[in-house]
Amino acid sequence: MLLERGLLVGWVCLHFCLHGANADLTRYRNIRPKPEKILKPCAFPFIYENVRYEHCTTVNSDFAWCSVDSIFNGKWRYCVSTDPPACKFPFLFGKKLYHACTTDGYVLGKTWCALTHNYNMNGLWKPCSPNGEGATGVGAL
Secondary structure, three states, X not given: OHHHHHHHHHHHHHHHHHHOOOOOXXXXXXXXXXXXXXXXXXXXXXXXXXXXXXXXXXXXXXOOEEEOOOEOOOEEEXXXXXXXXXXXXXXXXXXXXXXXXXXXXXXXXXXXXXXXXXXXXXXXXXXXXXXXOOOEEEOOO
């Protein structure tokens, strides 16, 4: 019995390591967002779960996102480098100059960008879209 419990804990830990604790924006964690064909602009400011957002957020998500409506109704998209706060290109990280989002220095191969032209000076950054620039989705509540 103890061995079975240990295996269960191991599988649960593996699931969260691979998929992340915040896989998407919906309350139904098994529903994945479907890409929209047209990139809709973010609606800043927007209200999500009674909180006002002036820029992209990572609340309930592993990646920055925004609502495409002023009051979140399930339609959203991943943020891109030009969404607030905007990425600054080129930016210096270590001894290298980057002109696009990079996976260098980030775990699990996720992309990121600096929020100033010199990351080394202040360490300000944000995650980039997981599906490339312009990735969108629709979530259901």
